[in-house]
Amino acid sequence: MSKTTVAAPAxxxxxxxxxxxxxxxxxxxxxxxxxxxxxxVTRCTVEILDGGHDEVWLSEPDGGFGSPEPEFTRRIVEQLxxxxxxxxxxxxxxxxxxxxxxxxxxxxxxxxxxxxxTMAAAGALGRQDASAKDLSQxxxxxxxxxxxxxxxxxxxxxxxxxxxxxxxxxPSYALQLADAGHWDLRDIIAVVEIGxxxxxxxxxxxxAHTSPYYTRxxxxxxxxxxxxxxxxxxxxxxxxxxxxxxxxxxxxxxxMSSQPPIFYxxxxxxxxxxxxxxxxxEGLSAYATLDAGANVHVICDPDSEDEVAERLExxxxxxxxxxxxVGEGPEYETTxxx
Ligand code: PMV
Numbered sequence: 001m002s003k004t005t006v007a008a009p010a011x012x013x014x015x016x017x018x019x020x021x022x023x024x025x026x027x028x029x030x031x032x033x034x035x036x037x038x039x040x041v042t043r044c045t046v047e048i049l050d051g052g053h054d055e056v057w058l059s060e061p062d063g064g065f066g067s068p069e070p071e072f073t074r075r076i077v078e079q080l081x082x083x084x085x086x087x088x089x090x091x092x093x094x095x096x097x098x099x100x101x102x103x104x105x106x107x108x109x110x111x112x113x114x115x116x117x118t119m120a121a122a123g124a125l126g127r128q129d130a131s132a133k134d135l136s137q138x139x140x141x142x143x144x145x146x147x148x149x150x151x152x153x154x155x156x157x158x159x160x161x162x163x164x165x166x167x168x169x170x171p172s173y174a175l176q177l178a179d180a181g182h183w184d185l186r187d188i189i190a191v192v193e194i195g196x197x198x199x200x201x202x203x204x205x206x207x208a209h210t211s212p213y214y215t216r217x218x219x220x221x222x223x224x225x226x227x228x229x230x231x232x233x234x235x236x237x238x239x240x241x242x243x244x245x246x247x248x249x250x251x252x253x254x255x256m257s258s259q260p261p262i263f264y265x266x267x268x269x270x271x272x273x274x275x276x277x278x279x280x281x282e283g284l285s286a287y288a289t290l291d292a293g294a295n296v297h298v299i300c301d302p303d304s305e306d307e308v309a310e311r312l313e314x315x316x317x318x319x320x321x322x323x324x325x326v327g328e329g330p331e332y333e334t335t336x337x338x
Contacts, residue, residue: 003047004123005337008116008330010040010101010109011149012187012289012297014228014244015221016251017158019208026145027172029208030221031160033228034149035299036180037187038327040101042109044116045337046124047094054080057338059098065338079114079142083121086138093121096337101322110201114142115150119330128332136173143202148172153329154179155232179328183235186305186325188286190312192268193294194319199262201292207258217250237301241287244299248289255292266294268317275315279308 017032049055056073057065067073080093097117099109118139122130132152140148140158149156154176161172208214224243231240255262269290276288276298286300286308300308305323313321 004120005045005333006116006120007041007043008112008150009037009327010112011036017145018251020205026140026143027161033157036153036327037324039324042099042112042116044097044120046120049092054092055094057096087125089125110144111146111150114144114147115139133173149174152176180326186300188298188308189322190272190296190318191320192317193266204292210259211254211257237285244289245287269294271317272296
């Protein structure tokens, strides 16, 4: 099959990847655990061309496609090179990609984007049957390490490569802890800022080591990881929630205390965090977490979803709310973008 389309979802990290042993290869300093989402998806179509060069198209707000920034194209082409090398092939591709959610707003568009691109390119080369391990490893090598977790659904852990036996390159890939059917959690995303973030997560990883609190965070992680694994296994939101809030605050403390500092939060972020605390005081189990951006993911159970979403929608600082939840992972689709 020469034209292949994949819809790959974003993920929200409960334990965050922040700081790398090797930034080029996206080898993390610490294990991370995430939930793969359902509706926040990147759709990517890849077609093999008879000759010429790779062509990259990015969807535009009017629904058409345009040429992306040269830097974006460069990262895509480099990833296509990795997939070609892995498959032992050398044909050029035409690629088109579209997100169902605001790009580069801290909503993990690079995770879903590179997971979709990697799988669609592998599929176009006839490798739809590639193992999750290979795809996760390939997606990670895009440089967006969290993409390694978006190639599978449900609850996913990307272990520390050191712990898995080597820190040079392989093995470093994600593993599914539980599928989506295991635990129906919802993620209500309060969008307080739309548009690209000012500082990339790549820059955040690079600077993380300069924070005086970074070493302390690494010391605290083993216990948090254990709690999150247990919370997922036992479907215990009140065990998971406090840990995911600590994790989110830690990431931002480290970002804010890096040299130079990075401030991802906006006034809207604080308003949402306050509202989530109030919801809890009223007896609801809802917990907030942020990746490298200002928007807030509120994790809750299905019974609380309506109330959480309505309360967040009512906040003047919130532009809109995306109702998402745990998803089954990427899918090959029969309708193509071009
Ligand atoms: O995958 P990257 O390099 O975009 O880094 C992801 C960083 C966070 O989203 C903040 C945390 C995570 O584990 O997803």
